[in-house]
Amino acid sequence: MTTEHQHNTTRIVLFLVLMVLVSLNLRPALSSLAPLLVRVQLDTGLSPLAIGALTTLPVLCLGVFAPLAPWLARRLGPENTLTLALVLMILGLLIRGTPPTILLFAGTLLAGAAIGIAGTLLPALVKREIPAGADLMTGVYTMALCLGGALGAGLSIPLTDLLGNWRLSLIGWSLPSVTALLAWVMLMPRTPRAAPSPGGGGSLRQLLSQPLAWHVMLYMGTQSSLAYIVFGWLPTLLQARGYSESEAGWMMGASVMVQLISALGAPWLARFGRDQRPALMLTLGCVGAGLWLLLQGPTGWRWAGVVLLGLGQGGSFSLALALIVLRTGNSRLAGKLSGLAQGGGYTLAAMGPLTVGVLLQFDVSLTALTTALLSIVAAAASFALLAGRNRRLDVDEAGRLITR
Template sequence: MILVGLNLRPALSSLAPLLPRIESQAGLPVLAIGALTTLPVLCLGLFAPLAPWLSRRLGAERTLSLALLALTLGLALRGLAGPAGLFGGTLLVGAAIGVAGTLLPALVKRELAESADLMTGVYTMALCLGGALGAGLSIPLADGFGGWAASLMAWAGLSALALVAWAALMPSPGTLPPPPAPTGNTRALLHQPLAWQVMLFMGFQSSLAYIVFGWLPSLLVERGYDEATAGWMMGVSVLVQLFAALAAPWLARLGRDQRPALLLVLSLVGSGLWLLLLGPEDGRWAGVALLGLGQGGGFSLALTLIVLRTADSRLAGKLSGLVQGGGYTLAALGPLAVGVMLDRALSLAQITTALLAIVMAAAGFALLAGRNRRLETDPQGRLITR
């Protein structure tokens, strides 16, 4: 699971530092580049709801194998130096990550029910490490391998390794305990305000995350940093997410109410963005650290909420599909909006104001999703919030 998690972010974070080179060498306009940053996040949202459906028909283990195979093929296709390969591979990568990322919380809930929230922090830490590697190594790989296309294609090797390891070590469906009785359905979830609150929190905090993945290096270059420095600043910020991702579930366990933890990490995100884009240059590394701590904790807590707000693994899988499907679809608007703002030559101050508005929206839904509530079924089999 940890090795799989390591592969779910390099495909996204490795693209951002290379955007200036892709724009100049591939001849793509700014709006096309904006679409390129939006496409994988949109695919996360569109394909995440397919994960529970595929899991019922093929089994969670085989579905995850297929997702890793699609991820490997997409990464290889994306390295073909042309717009068709770049966009086609990015679409396949987004679809694969959408399915794999949705399956993981349900697998954790099933395999490690008593410590599912802490295991969520561990594999989220792997996600953050993968993101840091993708951001930090993109420019060196491009310089070493002779171009941005080879740099993007190189990550297919890590994905292939995860596929081989998962095929060898995944649980055997024949040895698994019987699945729990069906609990609720996706349509019933749509009538539960708690499901919407968790989904919208996921959407707004993920929007900030994918804006950082897609545009932070470009925004830093806009401020005056060179592209290598901007890439490393983003890489260090994502690396810092490791510590917050592991610590956040422990912080959430201090009480049954997760609102204080959620508001803390969002305040760190807002402070980090302000320091990096508008604050004094001497405070840039403090901004890098604050942004990393906030985003690592925010994403880990968002996934932890899926586990804490459901009574069993089947319901966790359905909520995961709804939350990540709807949340990532909403999140896709963030990178697209930043691309439009850059195309219209808005100032860094205006862009930063828009980002802080997203932080405030996420905080509003954190106050609702962080309350001590849980989705479960009553004796009559009806889905309720208790």
């Protein structure tokens, strides 16, 4: 093995470790608050509407701030932009656990903005550092995201009981972020700034003129909408079905843990076909079957529903991120498509939990709610059939954005 080859291998392994460390911190800020909402409401006297806003606003922030990432990366470099995002996240996590209540909203918004920026940068960095295996490495990144989300949800109540205060529990999540920031600053890959390609590698206007970019964004939005509906409302819907509070919680937690398997496995599975459509249909089929079994099927099949939902959601999100790197010809384009797909996608996704909240407010039946959820699955499948085709955004010799 040559010295250069050894150096490249070491660099890739180091980047993977850093990517996992950063990714683990991109979901606890969202998932650690949900289990504490009842305590927060009792302690602060916030209205149900304000509590609803507290869960919807960070998802909206993911969408609003994601397009800022490519712009910041051009000016500061992607490495420094990720450093800035981690600093903002730590500040947000510290602020949201500090009285008065207005800081709970301010800190949550700041953390959401930081996650929007960091989450958009990572697929482009993966494409730059590991171009040959970018789709498989996106699976590792998604697995770390899912694990972070599961840890945030699972450890939130025990941490509160241990520290005796929900505010200290929320502040406590800043410690893993500080660890990730220190590791990133000391060990981040330092790649020379690439000269801009002719025509800038495709402006946002050029990107919006390409149907393929819209297909990827709309698939990202519809499947993420299902993910945030499950994140925010599944325990409530399961209790409406007749399960106890604790069993509904365990079913939700188990479903998130199952996501780890398919988050890693789905991009690998997608390599067997000429394009990603079979893998996308398989994962979305699992989501639909899982939701139906949990909300309408025989109760004896509930754990099969939990497993199917977890496998489907982990796989469909992992493939959504893999499509960003597979549908672009270089890391600059991957960064821009990432900003568009996650920006527009998460803004669309925020409408999902909000719609379910409105439907529940009007006492809509569980059957009607299940039908609404399955129609979102069908919409996601139609966009997946378009986004999953073997096409790629690239820049031609004249610097124009084209679809190959």
